[in-house]
Amino acid sequence: MTARWMEEAVEASGLTAPLRFPRDLVAEISQLLPVLVVALPNLTPQAVREWLLRRDIHIPVPRDTNDFHDFHGCMVADAGRGFVFHDSSEGRHEQRFTVAHELSHFILDQWMPRVRAVRVFGEAILPVLDGQREPTPEESLTALFEKISLGPTGELMARDASGHYARREVMESERRADLLALELLAPEALVIPLVKDVSEGEGTGRVVFRFGLTWEVAHAHVHALRCRLRVPRFSIEQFLGVEEG
Template identity: 45%
Template sequence: MSERWLGEAVKVAGLPPPRAFPRNIVPDALAVLPVSFVPLEAVTSSAVRAYFARRRLSPALEEDAAQTMHGCMVAFCGKGFLFYARHDAPDEQRFTLAHELAHFVLDHLQPRKKAQAFFGDSILDVLNDQRLPTREELLTSALDGVPTKVQVHLMERDAVGSIDTGQVARSEQRADRLAFEWLAPESVAMPVLKQDPQGEQASRLQQTFGLPPSKAETYARVLRQRDGSPRFSLAVFLGEEGPR
């Protein structure tokens, strides 16, 4: 794990190392982070609004199409609500929970901690939308990108279900990378990956760490690239040498 941003995110989150695989991230997260995990019959923006309405909370959630998602993150005042589909397969649920938790840490908790470290506790009223920032606070870059209102992560998708914007794609990739590190730390996953030829590596990651098939394929490519293995080998493709 050489990416600086990834190491910082892991440190801020404070989750303990996994004790077994596949990992159940929920108890570890509940022990150290201000989050709630909420199962829904179907994860839609209307279902999320109904959840908050029943609890007499009214975060300002934008209207969205009745698209069903694997998960959703809503965060405000330093607390995160992580919604997931109750009837998804266990591997999908596992990754969804880690992915939405990653969004909470990367997009909400980390920026707040940065602002609090710079300004002190006096900035909490601004971050919790209880007062406007002063002129001096506005003039400093320490508030750049720091959420001060309700924050919602609903993956922006186009009509065929693919990620729609470059900015969203980068955010999703970072959340995926942090989720991978929690569920299958690189220091553990890399030796596992090397036990098999390239064509069987994703299956090994899927079986060992309980990743969904598509995510196991993605992580196998990430690890091979990190290990210096080429993404594509003409010799392997032509059958002139065995895959690594």
Template identity: 45%
Template sequence: MSEQWLVEALTESRLCFPPGFPRDIAAEAPLRHPLDLVGMPGLTVEGVRQWLVQRDLPGELSGADRRLYGCMVARAGAAALFFDSDDSEAEQRFTLAHEVAHYVLDHLLPRARALRFFGEDILPVLDGEREPGLDEYMDSRFSDVPLGLQVHLMDRGAGGGADSGAVLEAEQQADRLALEFLAPMAVARAELNEVSVTEGPRRLESRFGLPTAAARTYARMLRQRRRAPELSVLDFLGDDE
């Protein structure tokens, strides 16, 4: 299967299949993981920076102040997920799904790898309670395991776009996992089979509560992938949580 990473991420997320659509990711995700959802009107880098300062958290946010769709601040297996409360319901839903995806892909999975590699003795390092030893530091760099506080920004507009291939790939993976949370491929494909190509994005918007741009991108991706046979994630996980 070409998307084994997706199966692994869905398993780690414990959000494998929605109980209904549109999915209430804001209600479900905090039941599975220690997540705080923080809505801010007109979310900005400075707003997140002030939130960190008020809680004596040492994360540094680079660059000038700018508007954000969302943000993830993760530490010790828990996270705060920020979203712009001025956005539409569909945009907020997708933003939260995207940030949950980053929490799983960039925090939970690397943390699980570190625990498997180092054992429980690495927990104080992962949680920022002590500095890593030289061997631990080198091994964490080579294995791409993050240490301490993580901050991820979901930018809005040209001021903070992806500046490397690795960042772009990470964003694309987070989008793909977010779409699987909200509109599982097998179900979304069935919806597209019932309508014309031009009607497809609107069907995805209506059925799954996706923002317009995300629905268009997903519809195009699913149409392209339909040309080649591919096993669904549901073939591996089933449709029960």
């Protein structure tokens, strides 16, 4: 069963499952969310920074370090709008997942907190969310009881000197973005019938073919689902009817 937080995220974004796969998220995003998808070759933080500055957009971008050699994409946001960058030099399957992952960050870390706050306070809270004024004592108290954040989102790309994510909340944010990205690209309800009665390898191949994921991402998705469903691993001995010694 899909987690409730994931169902809420899909509903809030409007990105319910399409009729056809592999999914063209880029085409859908422009119609549903205030997000611009930008493809740049050989993506680096510096390239993202320069792209924004040329358009007089001043949003913090992570610094260039050797730890970003695996920099596939990033999301930056300000005042309710987002920019999703991905590396156009990579394969289309890699690009598809990168866009979905970075979009998931926007939905979970920016869009949904904003939707929840407006639902409780109305649009009068937008200047607080955009950093234009401080919340009133009453707004702060209400936010506390409603478990709503009125402050800016923390730095979710922070890494330590070894290149690992610097804080536990950063790791959790990455995990949830991966899970939502998979739900957007290869919904659990559609994947399970493809993988539960076949070997893990065959199931992975089916997911790659239908949903346009890389083999690595598809295999991890299939393996996790089969573990949850308690599907036994394929055994050649069982297939041949040979009893284990």
